[in-house]
Amino acid sequence: MTSPLLDVRDLSVDFHLPGRPPGHAVSRVGFTLQPGEAMGLVGESGCGKTTLSLALLRLLPPQGRIVSGSVKFNGRELLALSEPEMANVRWKDISMIFQGAMNALNPVASIGAQISEAVRRHYSFMTPVEARTRTAELLDMVGIGAARAGQYPHQYSGGMRQRAMIAMALACSPQIVIADEPTTALDVMIQAQILDLLDRLRRELGLAVIFVTHDLGVVAELCDKVLVMYAGVTAEYAGVDEIYNQPRHPYTQELLKAFPDLSRPRAALNSIPGYPPRIDALPPGCRFAPRCPAVFDRCHIDQPALHALTPEHLAACHLVESES
Amino acid sequence: MKSLRFLAARLGWAFLTILFVVTLNFFIFRVLPGDPARAGLRDPRLTREAVEAIRVRFGLDKPVINCVQALNPFEAGDCLVNPLDTQFFIYFGNLLRGELGISYHTNRPVADHLGQMLWNTVLLIGAGQVLAILLGVALGVLAAWKSRTRIDVGALLFSLLAWSLPTFWLGIILLFWGSSRFGLPIGGKLTPGLPFVSQAAMLKDLGRHLLLPTLTYTIVFLGEYMLIMRSTLLDILSEDFILTAKAKGLRTFQILKDHALRNAMLPMVTLIALNLGFTVAGAIQIETVFSWPGLGGAVFNAVGQRDYPMLQGAFLLLAVSVILANLAADLLYSLLDPRVRVD
Amino acid sequence: MTDQPTLITGRAFWRGFRRNRIAVAGLAMLLIALAAAVFAPAVAPYDPYAPVAITVESIYQRPGPAHWLGTDDAGKDVLSNFIFGARVSLTVGIFASFISVVIGGLIGISAGYFGGRLERWLMRFTDFMLVIPDLPLIVVIVAITRPSLTNIILVIGLLGWTTTARLVRSQTLSIKERKFVLRARSIGAGHLHILRRHIFPLVLPLLVVNSVLIISLAILNESTLSFLGLSDPTRISWGQMLNYAFERGAMSSRAWWVLVTPGFGIVWLVLGFTLLGHGLEQVLNPRTEWHHLTDHPRMVSLPAPLNPQP
Ligand SMILES: Nc1ncnc2c1ncn2[C@@H]1O[C@H](COP(=O)(O)OP(=O)(O)OP(=O)(O)O)[C@@H](O)[C@H]1O
Ligand code: SF4
Ligand SMILES: [Mg+2]
Numbered sequence: 015m016t017s018p019l020l021d022v023r024d025l026s027v028d029f030h031l032p033g034r035p036p037g038h039a040v041s042r043v044g045f046t047l048q049p050g051e052a053m054g055l056v057g058e059s060g061c062g063k064t065t066l067s068l069a070l071l072r073l074l075p076p077q078g079r080i081v082s083g084s085v086k087f088n089g090r091e092l093l094a095l096s097e098p099e100m101a102n103v104r105w106k107d108i109s110m111i112f113q114g115a116m117n118a119l120n121p122v123a124s125i126g127a128q129i130s131e132a133v134r135r136h137y138s139f140m141t142p143v144e145a146r147t148r149t150a151e152l153l154d155m156v157g158i159g160a161a162r163a164g165q166y167p168h169q170y171s172g173g174m175r176q177r178a179m180i181a182m183a184l185a186c187s188p189q190i191v192i193a194d195e196p197t198t199a200l201d202v203m204i205q206a207q208i209l210d211l212l213d214r215l216r217r218e219l220g221l222a223v224i225f226v227t228h229d230l231g232v233v234a235e236l237c238d239k240v241l242v243m244y245a246g247v248t249a250e251y252a253g254v255d256e257i258y259n260q261p262r263h264p265y266t267q268e269l270l271k272a273f274p275d276l277s278r279p280r281a282a283l284n285s286i287p288g289y290p291p292r293i294d295a296l297p298p299g300c301r302f303a304p305r306c307p308a309v310f311d312r313c314h315i316d317q318p319a320l321h322a323l324t325p326e327h328l329a330a331c332h333l334v335e336s337e338s
Numbered sequence: 339m340k341s342l343r344f345l346a347a348r349l350g351w352a353f354l355t356i357l358f359v360v361t362l363n364f365f366i367f368r369v370l371p372g373d374p375a376r377a378g379l380r381d382p383r384l385t386r387e388a389v390e391a392i393r394v395r396f397g398l399d400k401p402v403i404n405c406v407q408a409l410n411p412f413e414a415g416d417c418l419v420n421p422l423d424t425q426f427f428i429y430f431g432n433l434l435r436g437e438l439g440i441s442y443h444t445n446r447p448v449a450d451h452l453g454q455m456l457w458n459t460v461l462l463i464g465a466g467q468v469l470a471i472l473l474g475v476a477l478g479v480l481a482a483w484k485s486r487t488r489i490d491v492g493a494l495l496f497s498l499l500a501w502s503l504p505t506f507w508l509g510i511i512l513l514f515w516g517s518s519r520f521g522l523p524i525g526g527k528l529t530p531g532l533p534f535v536s537q538a539a540m541l542k543d544l545g546r547h548l549l550l551p552t553l554t555y556t557i558v559f560l561g562e563y564m565l566i567m568r569s570t571l572l573d574i575l576s577e578d579f580i581l582t583a584k585a586k587g588l589r590t591f592q593i594l595k596d597h598a599l600r601n602a603m604l605p606m607v608t609l610i611a612l613n614l615g616f617t618v619a620g621a622i623q624i625e626t627v628f629s630w631p632g633l634g635g636a637v638f639n640a641v642g643q644r645d646y647p648m649l650q651g652a653f654l655l656l657a658v659s660v661i662l663a664n665l666a667a668d669l670l671y672s673l674l675d676p677r678v679r680v681d
Numbered sequence: 682m683t684d685q686p687t688l689i690t691g692r693a694f695w696r697g698f699r700r701n702r703i704a705v706a707g708l709a710m711l712l713i714a715l716a717a718a719v720f721a722p723a724v725a726p727y728d729p730y731a732p733v734a735i736t737v738e739s740i741y742q743r744p745g746p747a748h749w750l751g752t753d754d755a756g757k758d759v760l761s762n763f764i765f766g767a768r769v770s771l772t773v774g775i776f777a778s779f780i781s782v783v784i785g786g787l788i789g790i791s792a793g794y795f796g797g798r799l800e801r802w803l804m805r806f807t808d809f810m811l812v813i814p815d816l817p818l819i820v821v822i823v824a825i826t827r828p829s830l831t832n833i834i835l836v837i838g839l840l841g842w843t844t845t846a847r848l849v850r851s852q853t854l855s856i857k858e859r860k861f862v863l864r865a866r867s868i869g870a871g872h873l874h875i876l877r878r879h880i881f882p883l884v885l886p887l888l889v890v891n892s893v894l895i896i897s898l899a900i901l902n903e904s905t906l907s908f909l910g911l912s913d914p915t916r917i918s919w920g921q922m923l924n925y926a927f928e929r930g931a932m933s934s935r936a937w938w939v940l941v942t943p944g945f946g947i948v949w950l951v952l953g954f955t956l957l958g959h960g961l962e963q964v965l966n967p968r969t970e971w972h973h974l975t976d977h978p979r980m981v982s983l984p985a986p987l988n989p990q991p
Contacts, residue, residue: 119579366821590974
């Protein structure tokens with residue numbers, strides 16, 4: 015096997031708030047990404063998907079600390095880079111489409127300027143004219159048309175803003191794009207268009223993509239593998255077929271029950287009773303124990319390890335221990 | 339098309355406000371107890387002929403407005419006078435011709451005095467404001483960027499202190515210190531009686547006179563600009579688009595300059611516009627302390643000399659300048675903010 | 682989750698307040714000033730209103746054992762004048778700002794709550810008053826009428842409400858649209874009831890912070906008026922002391938003590954109110970303490986350093 019494009023191991027992020035115990039937002043999460051591969055990152059709201067994504071780019075807010083792990087991009091340890099070196103990696107190698115494009119775009123700068131700014135930052139050899147040509151090319155690619163480069167975000171519709179974000183994310187031909195819920199707050203038609211666009215560009219450009227989403231339907235359509243997170247830990251990590259056909263973690267099973275019909279998967283993800291635990295008051299045993307339908311005594315005491323059912327199928331549950 | 343409408347609306351608004359001020363100015367001086375217009379006629383410095391001339395020229399023998407006599411509002415007999423033959427319209431007509439009355443103190447038309455004074459005030463305010471804005475913005479950016487560090491706390495306390503300084507007192511202290519320690523001039527615009535050999539020599543003298551008043555101005559306004567810049571920037575720097583800019587790998591300086599400051603300029607322009615009134619307050623105090631020959635100093639002198647036409651004229655000119663400057667700020671705002679600029 | 686407003690409780694407020702050093706410092710400064718003003722006759726070494734024989738020796742005496750802060754142009758003890766001067770500043774500040782805040786609050790709440798034509802006219806009027814420069818207008822009116830303490834309070838108070846009105850209006854507008862107000866309306870609660878029970882309690886914190894700011898503006902305005910010669914001749918105020926000093930040769934006599942002392946008083950009071958207001962604002966509206974450019978040197982805090990290249 016070739017060495018992976020992105021190799022994340024054991025990554026943990028704590029949040030330190032004054033007067034509270036540290037919150038373990040992400041605990042010992044790992045995954046790999048091959049060139050051109052699409053991975054789904056799913057889980058309920060607050061389970062640490064955004065925190066994990068930001069940690070990869072080292073963009074955590076000041077309360078957040080990466081307390082263990084390693085992130086290797088093409089064999090290079092990102093966590094050991096200096097801040098200026100890291101700034102060169104951002105966008106050039108790994109770019110990100112943020113949750114909510116309206117707020118992620120500067121309201122008083124034109125779309126074109128915001129794209130070409132990224133181009134010029136990482137392709138310093140380009141003249142302003144070349145950067146503008148590149149910007150026009152990108153806008154054409156996402157179906158906006160170069161003519162609208164001079165317009166401002168408020169002149170774009172919601173879907174177009176998201177397209178502009180995509181164009182911006184592709185500006186420096188990164189190898190990995192992290193798309194953090196790229197379609198929330200868009201209506202269903204537009205959601206489908208944006209996802210199609212992302213999927214098409216991914217295939218054309220050979221990008222590796224991390225799709226962060228609540229939506230298992232999206233994952234089924236677009237991804238090669240899935241990382242299911244619960245309260246900051248990996249619940250299950252496997253190829254998309256295993257996840258859908260042989261889910262082994264009770265949480266994954268519950269999630270799938272919430273979407274019985276994959277052809278109408280857009281319903282809200284709220285049918286698992288109860289709420290995830292607070293990250294600064296986690297249960298001592300399995301983090302899912304308070305809500306797990308298959309819970310038994312040991313679950314309240316021991317944290318389950320991540321068991322490998324096959325080399326490509328991992329699940330963190332006492333129930334699968336015997337099979338690994 | 340739409341922007342034309344915007345322009346027209348703004349112009350109309352400014353025009354209405356000026357009308358409002360003109361009316362206010364008239365009534366304050368004619369109707370308030372004390373009746374300076376008439377009191378002024380009893381000024382012993384005026385000759386009988388001068389009094390008569392003023393009475394006729396400014397219609398002081400006419401009713402204030404139709405049916406309302408200044409001293410006796412219940413005397414209804416005058417209701418049939420021609421409305422154009424009232425003090426208000428005579429005042430208004432005089433204004434349109436640029437006549438603001440005769441100074442009791444110098445017996446020369448008020449308008450003649452005010453022209454030069456306006457420019458002196460603009461020079462002083464301009465220099466002070468430009469410096470205060472530049473320094474205030476710089477300090478505010480620094481404080482917001484380094485928020486919650488010692489730099490921030492220091493800048494914050496400095497600004498609160500600067501904001502709390504009475505302008506005139508700071509002026510006095512700087513004047514006391516600057517004149518005794520550095521031999522700077524104790525006031526005025528140019529050293530009187532000094533023959534200037536060249537333009538450069540004159541500018542140098544002007545600069546020496548401007549130094550302390552400008553410094554006072556700068557310190558007093560710096561604090562507020564810094565505070566606003568800081569709190570605006572703290573909001574902006576928490577916005578998602580700043581995170582986007584950081585994720586793009588942009589360097590901090592570029593993010594501050596191209597993303598944060600550009601957004602912060604809008605509230606700044608609004609603040610500067612709102613501050614124009616305080617600017618004038620500053621001018622009155624500083625020009626008084628430094629005997630600067632401007633409109634603010636004129637207000638002070640007119641109060642001391644009970645020179646009501648002068649006071650009225652200076653007030654009117656100050657108010658109208660503020661209104662026009664406000665208009666300019668409004669238009670500037672619409673140029674800066676793409677969301678207001680209509681295509 | 683309801684959207685019932687989370688009104689900060691008295692106890693939570695005090696806890697936040699006590700922890701805010703800026704607010705506590707401001708309050709302490711104000712309490713000292715207040716004590717000086719109230720107990721002025723007991724604290725001041727001389728009676729500033731008692732006549733003094735003016736001799737060449739008695740005027741502009743340097744600070745010394747008899748007069749800790751020297752004497753002024755009339756031979757009066759500067760320290761005693763200084764202590765008594767706090768009374769005018771505090772009186773004007775508090776009463777004038779009370780007038781301003783009541784007017785501004787009423788205009789702002791009615792404009793925001795009732796909307797429609799009333800709002801248009803009220804706000805138009807506010808905008809008119811907002812662009813007219815305050816201080817010149819105050820100077821003009823006080824100069825024409827008589828500079829008595831009452832007049833000064835009235836004029837400053839009646840002209841200082843514009844910013845309050847605008848702030849209160851926008852706050853009212855946003856509260857009005859909240860669900861619990863809409864609900865109260867839909868079950869037929871009367872305007873007075875809604876205003877008293879739902880709107881006012883939520884506008885109050887803003888009014889408190891704002892009135893502290895307005896007090897400091899009023900104090901600055903009063904001292905400026907007095908400095909320009911428009912002070913109540915029967916009362917000693919700091920601005921008046923500076924006016925006499927400035928006009929009567931303190932500069933040329935190099936009598937720095939007469940120039941520095943009263944200004945120090947003004948700064949003390951205004952700074953006290955400013956700090957209190959700033960601190961209150963922080964307590965009532967705590968904002969996040971960080972932003973995206975906050976330095977974050979410890980983002981990667983691994984137990985053992987990683988080797989840069991494997
Ligand atoms: N700046 C912060 N300070 C403290 N805690 C935080 C911060 N940001 C996130 N958290 C906590 O970290 C946990 C993970 O949050 P995160 O935003 O990563 O979740 P998410 O999976 O992206 O959720 P969503 O689907 O709603 O976007 C949450 O419990 C959240 O409360
Ligand atoms: S370990 Fe226990 S509680 Fe946790 S998921 Fe498995 S069965 Fe449920
Ligand atoms: Mg998220």
